[in-house]
Amino acid sequence: MRKSALSSLMVFLLSNAIVFADELYVVNNMTSDISIIDTTSKTVIKTIPVPTSPIGIALTPDEKFAYVSGARGGIVSIIDTTSNTVVHTFKVGNMTANVAVTPDGRYAYITNFSDKTISVLDCASNAIIAIIPGGNLPNFLAITPDSSFVYVTNLSGNDVSVIDTRTNSIIDTIPVNRAPNGIAISPDGKFAYVVNSNSQHITENKGSVSIIDLSTNTIIRNIELRPQPIGVAVSPNGHYVYVTNKTSNQVGTVMVIDTTINAIVTAIPVGNNPGSLIFSEDGKYIYVESSADNLIYIIDTSLNIVTKTIKVGGFPRGMVLKKS
Numbered sequence: 620m621r622k623s624a625l626s627s628l629m630v631f632l633l634s635n636a637i638v639f640a641d642e643l644y645v646v647n648n649m650t651s652d653i654s655i656i657d658t659t660s661k662t663v664i665k666t667i668p669v670p671t672s673p674i675g676i677a678l679t680p681d682e683k684f685a686y687v688s689g690a691r692g693g694i695v696s697i698i699d700t701t702s703n704t705v706v707h708t709f710k711v712g713n714m715t716a717n718v719a720v721t722p723d724g725r726y727a728y729i730t731n732f733s734d735k736t737i738s739v740l741d742c743a744s745n746a747i748i749a750i751i752p753g754g755n756l757p758n759f760l761a762i763t764p765d766s767s768f769v770y771v772t773n774l775s776g777n778d779v780s781v782i783d784t785r786t787n788s789i790i791d792t793i794p795v796n797r798a799p800n801g802i803a804i805s806p807d808g809k810f811a812y813v814v815n816s817n818s819q820h821i822t823e824n825k826g827s828v829s830i831i832d833l834s835t836n837t838i839i840r841n842i843e844l845r846p847q848p849i850g851v852a853v854s855p856n857g858h859y860v861y862v863t864n865k866t867s868n869q870v871g872t873v874m875v876i877d878t879t880i881n882a883i884v885t886a887i888p889v890g891n892n893p894g895s896l897i898f899s900e901d902g903k904y905i906y907v908e909s910s911a912d913n914l915i916y917i918i919d920t921s922l923n924i925v926t927k928t929i930k931v932g933g934f935p936r937g938m939v940l941k942k943s
């Protein structure tokens with residue numbers, strides 16, 4: 620009798636357990652808001668208004684706050700991810716582009732496209748502590764797992780700046796191919812993958828992925844992609860690199876690179892003009908934004924097929940994933 624009662628209690632507790640889902644925060648540039656997606660139900664559960672045409676977003680390591688960079692006016696908004704409200708806004712440079720937070724949670728680095736600078740924010744005080752002269756149109760950023768270095772793509776400079784976080788100064792510049800955009804660093808901190816988008820003004824119409832050995836800051840391989848790759852993400856186990864690519868007829872694909880051979884192994888059709896992308900924590904799914912379609916595409920990475928699309932706000936750009 621006692622065993623039966625205990626079994627019944629366990630069944631009751633399990634059936635009534637609260638399941639917490641990861642939440643995907645999607646920056647919508649045209650509608651100036653953030654869509655929050657419940658990754659279990661795969662639905663938008665909240666929309667947060669933010670100022671000035673947001674582009675980039677980054678989470679603090681404790682996931683309590685999100686920093687959102689806004690292009691117009693150079694405004695950065697801070698979102699409390701518990702209440703999902705904007706709790707602070709402040710101006711940095713002109714036409715802020717993207718933002719990244721160091722893994723140790725101490726600093727946020729913000730690229731200022733028009734000023735050609737990188738602003739350094741102290742996350743404890745939310746004060747700008749340094750402004751670093753950058754390259755020509757600094758854009759995307761990636762930070763090494765040990766928080767020691769920040770790698771910044773310079774869209775018109777055709778290179779990548781390396782910032783030492785101890786001195787907040789540029790210590791190296793790495794030439795890459797034309798129009799570098801997205802950048803991602805492998806989980807072990809050994810390699811950076813830089814997407815070179817080429818340019819709509821260049822008739823050659825092809826892009827590439829430059830693989831940088833971070834121990835020497837030199838390119839060890841260029842992988843050609845046609846015609847215009849934009850965003851990049853490395854799988855949690857480091858075995859694959861996924862790259863968004865806009866084809867000549869505006870139909871997008873996600874190219875999959877096997878890092879053991881540094882070659883493309885498959886291409887996944889997605890929507891028009893895909894850009895940023897982000898893996899689930901376990902690497903089973905990757906979320907891809909399509910700015911022309913205002914959709915998030917969910918790809919099952921075991922099959923490399925799209926399993927779901929989710930409608931979000933206007934012209935989605937950056938994304939972060941808040942774990943449950």
